[in-house]
Amino acid sequence: MVGGGVQVRGLFVPWWLVYVFSGLIIIFIGIKIHSLLRKRNLARRLKREVAEAEKEIEDVKKLEKRIGGMKVLEEEVRKEAERLAERLKGKE
Secondary structure (H helix, E strand, O other), X not given: OEOOEEEEOOEEEEHHHHHHHHHXXXXXXXXXXXXXXXXXXXXXXXXXXXXXXXXXXXXXXXXXXXXXXXHHHHHXXXXXXXXXXXXXXXXX
C-alpha cells in the first residue's frame, strides 16, 4: 500500500479508482440480486395464476357436463310431452 493508493505487482491504483471499481461491483451484485428476487416473485405469481386458471377450466368442464345432462333431460321431457299429446288426441 502506498499513501495515495494501492500497489499491486508493480501497478499503482489510486484510491478513488479502487472505490469506484468497488462501488460498481457492489451495484452490479445488487442489480443481480434484485433481478433474481424479481424472477422468483414472477415465478410464484405465474404458478398461482396457472393454478387459478386450471381450477376455472375444471369448473367450466363441470358446468359443460351439467349442461349436457340438462339437454338430455330436456329432450326426454320434450319426447314425453309429445307422447302425452298423442295420447290425449287419441282419447278425443
